[in-house]
Structure formats: structure tokens, C-alpha cells
Amino acid sequence: MSTSCREKVILFPFMAQGHLIPYLALALKIQSKFGYSVTILSTPLNIQKLQRSLPPSTSNINLVSLPYSSSDHNLPPNSENTDVLPYPLVINLLDSLHSLRPHLHKFISDLVTQNTPPLCIISDVFLGWTVEIAKEFEIFHSVFVTGGAYGTGIYYSIWLNQPQLQNESEEEFILPDFPQDLRIHRSQLANNVLQATGTDSWSMFYKRELSQTLTSDGFLFNTVEAFDQVGLTYFRSKLGHDSVWAVGPVSDYSLSLKSRASSGTSSDLCTQWLDNQQEKSVLYISFGSMNTISSTQMMELAIGLEKSGRNFIWVVRPPLGYEMNEEVRSEWLPDGFEERMKAKNRGLLVRKWATQLEILSHKATSVFLSHCGWNSILESLSFGVPIIGWPISADQYNNSKLLEEEIGVCVELARGNRNEIRREDVVRVIDLVMSNESKKGDEMRNKACEVKEMIENAIREEQGCKGSSVNGLEEFFAMALARKKRKMD
Numbered sequence: 215m216s217t218s219c220r221e222k223v224i225l226f227p228f229m230a231q232g233h234l235i236p237y238l239a240l241a242l243k244i245q246s247k248f249g250y251s252v253t254i255l256s257t258p259l260n261i262q263k264l265q266r267s268l269p270p271s272t273s274n275i276n277l278v279s280l281p282y283s284s285s286d287h288n289l290p291p292n293s294e295n296t297d298v299l300p301y302p303l304v305i306n307l308l309d310s311l312h313s314l315r316p317h318l319h320k321f322i323s324d325l326v327t328q329n330t331p332p333l334c335i336i337s338d339v340f341l342g343w344t345v346e347i348a349k350e351f352e353i354f355h356s357v358f359v360t361g362g363a364y365g366t367g368i369y370y371s372i373w374l375n376q377p378q379l380q381n382e383s384e385e386e387f388i389l390p391d392f393p394q395d396l397r398i399h400r401s402q403l404a405n406n407v408l409q410a411t412g413t414d415s416w417s418m419f420y421k422r423e424l425s426q427t428l429t430s431d432g433f434l435f436n437t438v439e440a441f442d443q444v445g446l447t448y449f450r451s452k453l454g455h456d457s458v459w460a461v462g463p464v465s466d467y468s469l470s471l472k473s474r475a476s477s478g479t480s481s482d483l484c485t486q487w488l489d490n491q492q493e494k495s496v497l498y499i500s501f502g503s504m505n506t507i508s509s510t511q512m513m514e515l516a517i518g519l520e521k522s523g524r525n526f527i528w529v530v531r532p533p534l535g536y537e538m539n540e541e542v543r544s545e546w547l548p549d550g551f552e553e554r555m556k557a558k559n560r561g562l563l564v565r566k567w568a569t570q571l572e573i574l575s576h577k578a579t580s581v582f583l584s585h586c587g588w589n590s591i592l593e594s595l596s597f598g599v600p601i602i603g604w605p606i607s608a609d610q611y612n613n614s615k616l617l618e619e620e621i622g623v624c625v626e627l628a629r630g631n632r633n634e635i636r637r638e639d640v641v642r643v644i645d646l647v648m649s650n651e652s653k654k655g656d657e658m659r660n661k662a663c664e665v666k667e668m669i670e671n672a673i674r675e676e677q678g679c680k681g682s683s684v685n686g687l688e689e690f691f692a693m694a695l696a697r698k699k700r701k702m703d
């Protein structure tokens with residue numbers, strides 16, 4: 215066994231699907247590429263969840279539960295993950311994670327006492343307090359950000375400086391530590407930013423945790439150097455060093471598609487429906503795993519879609535104020551909408567969840583109307599599919615800004631789930647992006663193909679030719695190993 219086989223890497227993700235999945239993907243990558251033993255730490259219910267997602271043949275990935283009970287923290291029983299929490303309670307979950315501190319301390323302390331200290335601790339951006347524990351035991355620490363650098367950088371700039379409070383009379387303002395011409399408009403701010411006072415729970419949480427992460431030894435991002443330069447530069451200059459690596463996308467989408475195809479799950483309804491559509495003719499609509507729009511917005515979207523004459527797959531989730539398990543109701547969609555769309559073979563309404571990777575990789579899919587969650591963006595761009603943006607919360611606003619203003623693969627249709635949207639705008643934007651006669655649409659499609667190539671290049675790993683994301687992860691571990699060696703010398 216080589217020395218590297220004995221190295222241990224500790225991963226500590228935040229408890230949301232959009233974080234757990236990329237952390238698991240990173241774990242699999244570290245294990246298969248470097249042969250290290252990887253331990254993922256989390257709370258008991260999240261560990262059970264991860265256990266179910268672990269590919270059967272995986273070895274050398276240990277899932278370890280740290281003691282935690284949500285009812286000890288003013289949270290409903292068994293709610294250890296954002297999937298099951300209403301948004302206003304997410305801050306309670308975030309705050310409660312400090313209770314894991316003594317358990318992480320003991321876990322690391324035991325490893326050190328047994329003379330098997332980990333090579334590094336890689337933890338989530340919301341767990342800034344882990345840096346202090348790593349420093350105490352002189353272990354290399356890095357943050358792994360599951361989002362993009364641009365969106366996360368804007369988040370840092372806003373929460374650490376709160377420029378929206380200092381420029382109260384201004385609609386648009388400059389973001390500290392970003393280039394002067396990068397301005398943000400109030401309408402591009404998420405609700406918790408707009409409602410922040412500087413001493414509210416979100417402000418207190420972010421100021422404390424984000425400042426602590428800035429003392430980490432490095433930052434890994436689930437992004438690609440070639441299209442996320444502005445954000446990566448923000449972090450490099452903020453940290454005052456270059457230990458900032460773009461290593462994404464960490465998920466291997468083609469492998470996931472292959473393994474799902476071999477298990478038969480890819481021949482689902484959506485794929486069958488898409489098989490009967492013309493090439494590049496279908497609009498795919500989804501707002502991710504947590505977000506939803508209002509019933510009025512849903513109605514306008516449906517009317518606009520029908521008027522646009524374009525074919526579509528729409529993942530329908532109950533609108534704001536309705537329970538997740540409710541059946542489609544007459545207040546949500548126009549009379550007979552679903553039946554008409556079905557009869558004309560115009561549109562497919564899928565309930566709550568669709569096989570997104572299969573849809574985005576299908577040759578019939580042309581454009582994605584998305585809430586701009588970072589995973590959805592990486593998936594869409596990996597298949598060269600341009601985006602119509604409708605950000606709803608958190609970093610989605612900044613992601614949509616990156617895609618539209620910096621990269622040019624997106625047009626924003628709407629923002630938030632409380633604003634008015636108009637059917638005419640739905641028709642106009644769909645036409646702008648999907649019509650073969652549209653210059654803008656053409657530009658976006660071409661740009662999306664360029665970005666697809668950037669992603670392919672970043673993850674390329676052939677003899678003598680390694681992409682930036684491959685090099686990024688190798689450099690990261692070289693630095694961690696060098697640090698460990700210096701400590702032992």
C-alpha cells in the first residue's frame with residue numbers, strides 16, 4: 215500500500231441536497247483518483263440519506279454520524295435537512311450546527327491521539343467554526359463551496375459589508391472588493407438581504423461564519439476557471455493568496471446517465487416523450503428541489519406557454535401556500551390546459567420531480583427555464599443548453615446575473631415568487647431565446663456550446679493533457695501533503 219492510500223480526508227457538508235450531492239461526488243472523486251480514505255461527517259438522518267445514495271461498490275468512503283437532535287434546537291423533530299424545513303426555519307438549522315463543534319473536536323482529537331491525523335478537513339461555507347478546530351490540531355483546512363465563485367463572492371461582499379444598508383436611497387450600488395463596474399440593483403437581492411438590519415439572525419450568522427472561512431488555508435469551488443474568473447479573482451484578492459481552486463463540475467454527469475441507463479431508469483416518461491419531438495424544439499421548465507412560484511405566476515406562465523406555441527416539459531410543484539402533496543388545482547392552471555397540451559402533443563406536465571439529467575442531455579431539448587440553482591446551471595451548460603432565468607432565492611439571483619451579464623447564456627424572465635409576471639413577457643422571452651430567426655437566441659446557443667467546451671476541457675484527463683479542474687484538485691492535495699510533510703519534519 216502506498217503512503218497515499220493511508221491518507222484520510224474529512225468532508226463536512228451543510229445539510230441540504232444541493233450541498234450533500236456535490237460533497238458526495240467530491241468524495242467519490244478523491245477516493246477514485248487519489249486512493250485516499252474519505253470520511254463524510256453529518257447528522258444521523260443525513261448520514262442515512264447519504265448511505266442510500268452511495269454507489270454499491272464504493273469502498274473507502276466512511277459515513278459518520280455526529281450526535282444531533284433537531285428538537286433540541288427549536289426545530290420540528292427529525293428535521294435535519296433543508297428539504298423538510300420551511301424557509302424561515304433554515305436559519306435555526308444553521309445556528310444549531312454550532313452544537314456539533316465539541317463532537318467534531320472529539321472526532322479529530324481521537325484521530326490525532328491514535329496517531330492517524332487526517333490530511334485535511336474540507337468543510338462547507340456555513341461551517342466557518344471548523345477552521346479553528348483544524349488550526350488547533352494543525353491540520354490543513356479548506357472550504358469546498360458547492361456554488362459558483364461569482365455568486366458566492368457577491369454573497370460574501372453583501373453579508374460582510376451590507377452595502378444595501380449604507381446606500382439606502384440608491385437603487386443600484388457598487389459591491390465592495392469587486393470591480394467598480396460590477397453594480398448590483400436592489401431587485402437582484404434575495405429577500406433575507408433586503409430584510410437584513412445588520413443585527414438580525416441572518417446578518418449575525420453570516421458575518422461570523424463567513425469571516426471565519428476567510429481564515430481557512432484554501433477554497434475549492436465547484437466551478438470552472440474559464441467562466442468564473444470574476445468570482446475567483448474576488449476570493450484570491452480577498453484572501454491575499456492564490457489557494458483558490460476551481461475543481462468543477464465534481465459530478466460525472468455522463469457516468470450518472472450511463473449507470474441510470476443500465477439500471478433501466480432512463481426510459482421514463484420524459485425520455486419517451488422527448489424521443490417523439492423534433493431536435494432542439496423543447497423548453498424544459500423546473501424550479502429545482504425546494505423552490506416554487508405563486509399560483510398567479512403559475513397561471514401567467516401557463517397562458518404564456520400556450521400562446522408561445524412552443525413544446526415543453528414542465529415540472530409542476532404546488533405553488534406557494536399549498537402543501538407539497540396536493541394534486542393540481544383549478545386555481546393553478548387554466549381550464550383544460552393539461553388536457554389540451556397532451557392532446558396536441560405540445561407539453562408534458564410532470565409532478566414534482568423529473569429526471570433532469572436525461573432531459574437536459576436529450577437532443578430534443580433546446581432551452582431550460584430555470585431558478586438558476588448552481589447544480590442546474592452546471593448540468594444545463596454541460597449539455598450546451600442555454601437558460602431562461604427565474605431566480606427565486608439565495609445565490610440564484612447572483613447566478614442569473616453571472617449567466618446573463620458576464621457569460622451571455624441567459625435572459626432573465628422574472629425574479630422571485632411574489633412579483634407580478636405577465637403572459638406577454640413569457641411569450642416574448644421564449645420567442646427571443648427559441649426562435650431560429652432571433653439573433654439573441656443564436657448568440658446564446660453559440661455561447662452555450664462554447665461553455666460546454668470549456669467544461670469538457672476543464673475536466674479532461676488524457677495523457678499529457680489535463681484540464682484546469684483536474685489540475686486544481688491535484689494542486690490542492692499537493693499543497694495539503696506538503697503542509698503535512700513540513701509538520702512531520
Ligand code: UDP
Nearest residue numbers: 232502503504529567568570587588589590
Ligand atoms: N433535480 C432533478 N429533478 C427535478 C428537480 C431537481 O433531478 O425535478 C435535481 C437537479 O438535476 C439538480 C438538483 O436536483 O441536480 C437541484 O439542485 P440546484 O442546485 O439546481 O437547485 P436546488 O434544488 O438546490 O435549489
